[in-house]
Amino acid sequence: MPHELNYWLTTVQMPAPPAEPLPQTADVAIIGAGFTGLSAALALAKRGAQVIVLETETIGWGASSRNGGMVLTGLKLGVNKLISMYGRELARRMYAVSLETVDTVERIVTEENISCDFARTGHLEVACKQSHFDDYARQAETIAREFNHRLRVVPRSELHSEIGSDIYYGGMVDELSASLNPARYVAGLAAAAISAGTCFAEHTRVRNIQRESRNGAPGFRLNTSRGPTWAREVLVATSGYTGPATPALRKKVIPIGSYIITTEVLPDPLARELSPCNRQIYDSKNYLYYYRLTPDNRMLFGGRAAFFPETAQTTRRSAEILRRGMIQVFPQLRDTKVEYVWGGTLDFCFDMMPHAGLMDGIYFAFGYAGHGVAMATYQGQKMAHLIAEGQFAEKTTGNPFLEIPFPGAPLGLYNGKPWFLPLAGAYYKVLDWIS
Secondary structure, three states: OOOOOOOOHHOOOOOOOOOOOOOOEEEEEEOOOOOOHHHHHHHHOOOOOOOOEEOOOOOOOHHHHHHEEEEEEOOOOHHHHHHHHOOHHEEEEHHHHHHHHHHHHHHHHOOOOOOOOOOOEEEEEEEHHHHHHHHHHHHHHHHHHHHHHOOOOEHHHHHHOOOOOOOOOOEEOOOOEEEOOHHHHHHHHHHHHHOOOOEOOOOOOOEEEEEEEOOEEEEEEEEEEEEEEEEEEEOOHHHHHHOOOOOOHHHOEEEEEEEEHHHHOOOOHHHHHOOOOOOOOEOOOOOOOOEEOOOOOOOEEEEOOOOOOOOHHHHHHHHHHHHHHHHHHHHHHHHEEHHHHHHEEEEEOOOOOOEEEEEEEEEEOOOOOEEEEEEHHHHHHHHHHHHHHHHOHHHHOHHHHHOOOOOOOHHHHOOOOOOOOOHHHHHHHHHHOOO
16 A cells, blocks of 8 residues: 655655744734745745734645646636637736746746756646547647747657657647646745745634724734734635635635655656656546656656545545556556555636635635646735735736636535535536547
8 A cells, every 4th residue: 555645745844933922913914834825925024024824734734735746837727718708818918927927936946046846847738539639739729829829739640759658649738837846845935934034823723804903003803723813914825725714715716636646766767758758747638637757756646536625535545546547548557556645635716717816805816726836826926916015906916817707606505615526526527528
C-alpha cells in the first residue's frame, strides 16, 4: 500500500511563525494561508500594512500544497465558450490575464528567491476522442486570431514526440505554462510574508465576522477559536475550504475532491520515454486525468477519482482508480510501485469561472477550478492592490473577474454542503461518453 501522505510535503519544511498572542487589531485580516492569502499578505505587508493571516490548520495545509504544481495558462472554460458568454472584449482581457498569471508567479519566485523548481516546461492537452482533437484546431485558430497567442496542434502521427502513450488522438501545446513544487512555493511565499512583517495565527478558526467600528473607524470584529481580533478590512482566501464563518460566500463555491498518486523514482530513460519534453499534461475529458514528472523523476498522476473532498476512504479508493488510469495511459508503469497517495479540495463556482470582489463589505477571491497555482497568486496580488488603494472601482483594477456576474445555485438549492456531487460526477461521466 502507498503512504497516505502528500509527497510534496516530504520535500520541504514549512515555516514556523513565531508563537505570539493574537493581535488585537490589524489593518487587514486575511482568512486562509494558501496561495491567495499569502500572495496578498506579502503584497500588503510590503506596502507597510499591518496584516494578520488567520489559518484553521497550518500554512499551506490545503490545496496550495496538495496540487500537481502546474502553473497553467488559460481557464477552465474553452475560449469559444468564453466569447459566447462574455463577448470578445472581456474574453480577450480574461485570456490576457491567464497569460499574465504565469508571469506573476515567475516574478515572485525570482524577486523572493524561492527555491521551488519553477520551470517553463509548457503544457500539453491530449485528445481522448477524434472530435476533441478536431476541436483543437478551431481553438488554436480562435486563440491566435482573437488573443494573439500561438498554440501548437500536434497530430496523432507526431504525438510520440510529446508523450509515450498510444491512446490519444493528438494534442495541443502551450509553451508558456510552467511547473513547480507547490509545497516549496507556498513555503517560500510564507517565509517572504513573515520577513515583510506579516503576523500568522495558525490553528485559529474564524467563527464569525461582525461589522464593528473602533475609534470612529469602520471595520470588522473576527471572533476566532483563540478570541476576537479587529481589522479595518477582511480578505477571504479560503477557496474550497470556505466555511460557515462566511455563509454568503460559502453558498457560491463548491468544494470538489481531487486526488493524486506518485510513483517511485523512475529510471531516466523511462521518464524521458513517458514525457520527452517534461510537459504538464492533462486530457480533454470533463472527468479528467492530469499528470507530470516531478523534479526527481516520479510520475505524478491525478484526477477526479472521487468528487467528494478527501477522507481516508475516498483517498484509498482513489489510489486504486488512479493506478488503473495511469496504467491505461502508460502500460510501461504496470510494474512500477506507487509510493504516495493524497487528496485535496478544489474550489469550483457554478459557472466554472474565477471570481473576486466585495460581498457585504468583505473582499474575496476564489473559484480557480484547477488553475489555482497561477490564478490564486495573481488574484492575491490584485486584491492587495485593491485593498491598499481603498477604492473598489471595477473598471480601473485591470481585473476582469471583478466584473462578471457571480451566479449561485439554481433555485437557491445549495447551502454550502455539496449534496449533489455524486449526481454531478455521474453527469460528467455520461457527458464524456457521449461527447
